[in-house]
Amino acid sequence: MDIHELQKIVHKTRDVRRTQTLPKYSPAERDTLIKKYHPDHRESAYRPVKFGPNAGDRTVRELAALLEGESPVPADLDLTPNYTTDVLVVGGGGAGCAAALHAHANGAKVTLATKLRLGDSNTVMAQGGIQVAVTADDSPVQHFLDTLKGGHMKNDHDLLKVMVEDGPSIAKWLLDLGVLFDRDADGNLHVKKGGGSSKPRLLTCSDYTGLEIMRVLKDEVLNQKIPLLEFSAVVELLSDGNGTCTGAVLRDLDNKRLLVVAAKSVILATGGIGRLHIQGFPTSNHYGATGDGLALAYRLGAKLLQIDTFQYHPSGAVFPEQLIGALVTEGIRSEGGHLVNAKGERFVNELDTRDVVSSSIIRECEEGRGIRTMSGRVGVWLDTPLLDVEHGAGTVAKHFPAMVKQYERFGLDISKDPVLIYPTLHYQNGGVQIDVHGEANVRNLFVAGEASGGLHGRNRLMGNSLLDLMVFGKQTGTTAAIRTAKMPQGKLTLDHLARFRAEAKKHGVASAVMSPMVLPAYAKKE
Amino acid sequence: MGSETFDTQNVIDQEEILRPKMVTVEIAGKTFQVPEGITVIKALWYTGQDVVRGVGCLGGFCGACATYYRTKDDPKVRTCLACQTAVQDGMSFSMVPPFPARKAIYDVSKLQDPKQDLFTLYPEAPLCRNCNACTEACPQGIDVREGVWRAVFGDFKAVSEMFMDCVMCGLCTPVCIADIAPNLVALYASRAQGAHFTDRPERLTHRIQEIEEGRYDAEWDRVLSMNEQELKDLCAELK
Numbered sequence: 190m191d192i193h194e195l196q197k198i199v200h201k202t203r204d205v206r207r208t209q210t211l212p213k214y215s216p217a218e219r220d221t222l223i224k225k226y227h228p229d230h231r232e233s234a235y236r237p238v239k240f241g242p243n244a245g246d247r248t249v250r251e252l253a254a255l256l257e258g259e260s261p262v263p264a265d266l267d268l269t270p271n272y273t274t275d276v277l278v279v280g281g282g283g284a285g286c287a288a289a290l291h292a293h294a295n296g297a298k299v300t301l302a303t304k305l306r307l308g309d310s311n312t313v314m315a316q317g318g319i320q321v322a323v324t325a326d327d328s329p330v331q332h333f334l335d336t337l338k339g340g341h342m343k344n345d346h347d348l349l350k351v352m353v354e355d356g357p358s359i360a361k362w363l364l365d366l367g368v369l370f371d372r373d374a375d376g377n378l379h380v381k382k383g384g385g386s387s388k389p390r391l392l393t394c395s396d397y398t399g400l401e402i403m404r405v406l407k408d409e410v411l412n413q414k415i416p417l418l419e420f421s422a423v424v425e426l427l428s429d430g431n432g433t434c435t436g437a438v439l440r441d442l443d444n445k446r447l448l449v450v451a452a453k454s455v456i457l458a459t460g461g462i463g464r465l466h467i468q469g470f471p472t473s474n475h476y477g478a479t480g481d482g483l484a485l486a487y488r489l490g491a492k493l494l495q496i497d498t499f500q501y502h503p504s505g506a507v508f509p510e511q512l513i514g515a516l517v518t519e520g521i522r523s524e525g526g527h528l529v530n531a532k533g534e535r536f537v538n539e540l541d542t543r544d545v546v547s548s549s550i551i552r553e554c555e556e557g558r559g560i561r562t563m564s565g566r567v568g569v570w571l572d573t574p575l576l577d578v579e580h581g582a583g584t585v586a587k588h589f590p591a592m593v594k595q596y597e598r599f600g601l602d603i604s605k606d607p608v609l610i611y612p613t614l615h616y617q618n619g620g621v622q623i624d625v626h627g628e629a630n631v632r633n634l635f636v637a638g639e640a641s642g643g644l645h646g647r648n649r650l651m652g653n654s655l656l657d658l659m660v661f662g663k664q665t666g667t668t669a670a671i672r673t674a675k676m677p678q679g680k681l682t683l684d685h686l687a688r689f690r691a692e693a694k695k696h697g698v699a700s701a702v703m704s705p706m707v708l709p710a711y712a713k714k715e
Numbered sequence: 716m717g718s719e720t721f722d723t724q725n726v727i728d729q730e731e732i733l734r735p736k737m738v739t740v741e742i743a744g745k746t747f748q749v750p751e752g753i754t755v756i757k758a759l760w761y762t763g764q765d766v767v768r769g770v771g772c773l774g775g776f777c778g779a780c781a782t783y784y785r786t787k788d789d790p791k792v793r794t795c796l797a798c799q800t801a802v803q804d805g806m807s808f809s810m811v812p813p814f815p816a817r818k819a820i821y822d823v824s825k826l827q828d829p830k831q832d833l834f835t836l837y838p839e840a841p842l843c844r845n846c847n848a849c850t851e852a853c854p855q856g857i858d859v860r861e862g863v864w865r866a867v868f869g870d871f872k873a874v875s876e877m878f879m880d881c882v883m884c885g886l887c888t889p890v891c892i893a894d895i896a897p898n899l900v901a902l903y904a905s906r907a908q909g910a911h912f913t914d915r916p917e918r919l920t921h922r923i924q925e926i927e928e929g930r931y932d933a934e935w936d937r938v939l940s941m942n943e944q945e946l947k948d949l950c951a952e953l954k
Contacts, residue, residue, distance in 0.1 A: 305779070306771065306779060308771075308883075310771075313777045314772050314774045314776045321919075328931060328934070330934045330938055334949060334953060337950055338950035338953055342947055346939065350939070357919055357922045357926060358926075360919055364909060364910075364915065366910065367910040368909055376914050378916045378918070378919055387953040400776050400882065401879065404883060405902075405906060405909075412821055412822060414820065420768065442767050475777070476771060510752060510753070511757075511801050515774055590880060712766070714763055
């Protein structure tokens, strides 16, 4: 059938649906739904890690292979440094730039290495906003509780308290740098309500929040003249032989050479794992989201946590084929957009947490109430035209210009016709275990942002990622800079790699998988 | 995914989606056959090319994949983002290498007179000759030329609003006959607008003060001393 024929039921049922209020699921119903339909509970996709700090812990097969994978660095590499710095920041997204700026502001000599360009990241795509408790009837404690509930009570309380309490000063820091958040008529910050939050708390820059923040931070890194190593991927960390991180080995992606960086401390801000396409899922993530930081930290002895839980964003585009995996922002649901199955029915409170909404979409599709495309995909409708009906013509165009543009390129008008969506691999909930300063259990190895774990529990709330990046970018950058000021550079060894290789051999892992992945192999070679 | 349970009525089975047609495209001067409708970036991968420079977010936000293209028999060379543009038969395209535009270095917090400082930082900005090539080059549909003039006339607020869509692909820079980098001028104006011409939100200032003064300490003590079940019950009450 033609797509417009199938869309008719959405238009036809709109007025009836507008009169309905769907209650959120009770905690027990949530648990049942998630256990039955959420991809985190698909046992066949998981296996235990064979050795290392997380030996025996279950994770997805794709990540396990990388954690046990082989380093591209030869044991006899000449470790004479090509670069020397106080703080090496790995990653050029939101967390990396924030860490670099704070380390620099605290007097450290900083070098920022990134495998793509400065700013190429997931941050730049964040459309939903940044959660900061600023309104009179909201508070950091309320923000804490919402996040805890969203994370299924598994969040690290100390990390979470740091994040929510620092939110307002982070907002001020960004404003001072020139970030233009949306305002109310009285000049106060405009707030929107995000999924799983009890209060409106999202600060936004229309639907370009991540882009606006990234543009400004990137510009500031350049203005502060922080030395950059672009198109340089970290492929191994270095230690002093006694468990302290002392630098890294980079691969220059242009000439393929290995370069040694001596650094008093290293901040990993390498982001997530979407491009591993766990369980075959499409992803909303950027080209470089290959989990490099996890593999690097793991080989050096850092403990990971909650590596069995991932976030599948409820609304990834399913049609047209060119947009597969791309996000349809949660903002559409925040403003009242309905999720509608093939029978024209709503089936979940659209503002429930992402894991609940995703699980319910998967349920609809598995039980035959989805819409199939002939490329073998399946999805449900997101009623975007409803926003214009509810809030007046032009609402979609005004509030979601990025979204409108994305679909317009393929001749689709989302203010007139609903869009087809299905969950897409979006975020790594867990990561490297850190303390409140962002330090791993390996001394002088810091981790900020998505690569770290514990803060978000088993499900991250919308808008908490941008805040995480800024807060733990600041924590790591500041701590690393202050500490390195009175510290000599440690010696550079690959001792940990020899130990890792011996252990791999002992456990019979003759891995053909090179790790980290650096970039996905999409180029068709046969 | 349990496809046997599907109602066959709910299938989008338009012919063009059923069997992708192969089309002929020219990539950097060389001819290839690729499936119609895939993105320009996927066409590069389909033809076996490793792309390191020229791919970033793959979502149309980072501006890494700026590309020049031309459609069949049309002499007009257009610009696009490779991750957001579908290939069509007879299309010819090349990715655009980074352009060495000059970015002014400044400390946004220390600007004394941002609207005047523009002319020191970007002295070429007022030399716009109105050719409009920048606007035509913008894949985001921004009226770039108008934005440069607004910046020159000190209407930084308008610039910041017009350029909120800017992905910094830099396609406006190589076409400028006055050597202006409009995206960088706009970024400067936007940051200055935010840092110098926008009032600090009162409520935010108040909240920061409350936190510093320990206004929430008692509440924190209460919540953080709860056992797991008490916390769970408290969270369950949240709507």
